[in-house]
Amino acid sequence: MQTNLQPKLHVAIIMDGNGRWAEARGLPRPAGHEAGADSVRAVVRAAVEHQVTALSLYAFSTYNWRRPPAEVAGLMGLLRHFLMIEVPWLRDFGVRISVLGRRDRLPLGLARAIGHAERSTRDGRRLHLRIAIDYSARDAILAAAADHLTAEALAERLATEDVDLMIRTGGDQRLSDFLLWESAYAEFYFTEVKWPDFGPDEFAAALADYRSRTRSFGGVRPSPAGLTSAGNSPSA
Numbered sequence: 001m002q003t004n005l006q007p008k009l010h011v012a013i014i015m016d017g018n019g020r021w022a023e024a025r026g027l028p029r030p031a032g033h034e035a036g037a038d039s040v041r042a043v044v045r046a047a048v049e050h051q052v053t054a055l056s057l058y059a060f061s062t063y064n065w066r067r068p069p070a071e072v073a074g075l076m077g078l079l080r081h082f083l084m085i086e087v088p089w090l091r092d093f094g095v096r097i098s099v100l101g102r103r104d105r106l107p108l109g110l111a112r113a114i115g116h117a118e119r120s121t122r123d124g125r126r127l128h129l130r131i132a133i134d135y136s137a138r139d140a141i142l143a144a145a146a147d148h149l150t151a152e153a154l155a156e157r158l159a160t161e162d163v164d165l166m167i168r169t170g171g172d173q174r175l176s177d178f179l180l181w182e183s184a185y186a187e188f189y190f191t192e193v194k195w196p197d198f199g200p201d202e203f204a205a206a207l208a209d210y211r212s213r214t215r216s217f218g219g220v221r222p223s224p225a226g227l228t229s230a231g232n233s234p235s236a
């Protein structure tokens with residue numbers, strides 16, 4: 001079991017490549033998302049095993065509403081199913097679930113599943129799993145900035161924390177409006193591997209790569225690899 005002394009480590013993942021994974025196999029795109037949900041299960045377990053303290057997954061952006069209605073409906077159903085089915089073992093594993101993003105445009109069943117998952121896992125202390133659904137970092141920053149002007153208050157309103165390691169699968173190298181504020185001093189790890197093929201071994205490789213880096217947070221390079229951004233003030 002984690003103690004409160006465990007160093008913080010926040011990993012964020014842009015899970016890209018589901019559609020191409022499915023198309024390469026002659027399958028419909030939703031099959032790629034279903035395979036992607038298997039990767040989510042495996043990577044959450046791996047994150048707990050590797051003492052990651054926070055894991056943020058980009059599941060659906062505000063721009064994803066532009067996708068074909070059937071694909072959107074499939075994704076919403078998959079997310080609802082995941083939240084309903086996986087909660088018992090996640091709770092037993094000490095995982096706390098939070099969902100980032102707008103709730104008002106989600107199907108009622110999904111909004112209810114989110115509420116249930118958040119309530120029943122709120123005592124989880126090993127890993128804080130944040131799932132971003134109908135999420136835009138710019139919208140989140142705008143909403144937080146509306147009446148909170150200090151950096152500390154704004155960070156609190158964003159309901160997340162500084163990202164240490166940002167992973168993107170699927171070959172592209174961009175942030176796509178995910179955790180912009182929180183990634184100010186994140187290390188980036190890009191891989192060609194498509195999300196449904198990204199499992200515990202790939203996750204361990206990304207963490208090993210991260211731990212081999214030196215993080216200076218804008219200062220002179222003093223820190224050994226693996227030091228997290230928690231408690232460090234960027235100086236440049």
Ligand code: FPP
Pocket residue numbers: 015016017018019020021033034036037040057058059060064078079082131170195
């Ligand atoms: C991007 O791949 C992926 C998404 C838009 C959806 C991510 C959702 C999952 C992995 C499903 C399950 C998630 C959870 C949290 C249970 P893409 O479709 O844009 O791939 P492409 O670039 O190959 O078309």
